[in-house]
Amino acid sequence: MKKLTSKMIIKSNINNIKEVMNWINADLKPLFAVSEKFESLRLTLQEAITNAIVHGNNSDDKKSVEITYKINESVEVTIKDEGKGVSSQCQEPDINTIKPTDIFKESGRGIMLMKHFCDEIKFYDNHVIIKMQYK
Amino acid sequence: MNLDIKKSSNQIQIIFTDDRIDTTNLKEIQDALSPFVLDIQGGSVKELELDFDSINFIDSSGLAMIINIYKKLLAKNQNLSIINSGTFVQEIFKVTKLDTFINIR
Numbered sequence: 040m041k042k043l044t045s046k047m048i049i050k051s052n053i054n055n056i057k058e059v060m061n062w063i064n065a066d067l068k069p070l071f072a073v074s075e076k077f078e079s080l081r082l083t084l085q086e087a088i089t090n091a092i093v094h095g096n097n098s099d100d101k102k103s104v105e106i107t108y109k110i111n112e113s114v115e116v117t118i119k120d121e122g123k124g125v126s127s128q129c130q131e132p133d134i135n136t137i138k139p140t141d142i143f144k145e146s147g148r149g150i151m152l153m154k155h156f157c158d159e160i161k162f163y164d165n166h167v168i169i170k171m172q173y174k
Numbered sequence: 175m176n177l178d179i180k181k182s183s184n185q186i187q188i189i190f191t192d193d194r195i196d197t198t199n200l201k202e203i204q205d206a207l208s209p210f211v212l213d214i215q216g217g218s219v220k221e222l223e224l225d226f227d228s229i230n231f232i233d234s235s236g237l238a239m240i241i242n243i244y245k246k247l248l249a250k251n252q253n254l255s256i257i258n259s260g261t262f263v264q265e266i267f268k269v270t271k272l273d274t275f276i277n278i279r
Contacts, residue, residue, distance in 0.1 A: 145238035
């Protein structure tokens with residue numbers, strides 16, 4: 040029986056994302072009836088964890104990122120960092136689209152992907168909660 | 175990191191063998207690609223074509239790498255094309271508007 044909740048804590052180094060994604064793959068992928076739905080969750084999580092490491096914790100490897108999943112009717116994953124969060128920036132409506140002047144910018148697409156590919160996302164001061172249906 | 179390379183007089187085609195371009199393998203891919211990008215920038219080849227047949231996942235760091243290559247080639251009047259991308263990757267290109275300036279087919 041798969042655990043209904045589990046947690047992993049990593050130091051703020053992007054090299055640690057692989058370990059998290061291997062854990063998510065092993066624990067959550069088998070739940071998903073449609074593989075593209077899992078890939079969407081994976082993309083959303085990867086962006087959220089990168090944000091937490093790079094923007095939340097300023098890539099300070101003394102700081103941690105905590106990832107917790109809960110399995111109910113849907114999968115709910117919380118990503119918590121030790122920073123002040125990017126809450127207000129993420130709530131801006133125009134983050135969903137790229138301004139013509141920013142079209143060639145190399146950054147700024149992560150939050151757009153997160154918002155598009157998950158079923159539900161909520162931004163708080165130092166954590167993000169992502170929900171995805173798996174049935 | 176292995177890349178398959180096909181060269182003609184007008185084009186260099188790079189065929190990826192990994193299944194993803196994301197933060198977990200970005201540096202290896204950048205290191206593997208950069209000599210070819212430099213080579214193209216300094217030569218007479220007009221187009222770089224990236225074959226995404228094996229790629230089923232790309233994140234924002236991978237997109238940033240693609241945009242960076244696009245801008246380098248654009249500065250030399252050279253083109254970047256992406257071929258054989260699957261539906262999930264195409265949706266990522268569409269959401270992030272890469273399909274509005276990079277030739278994706």
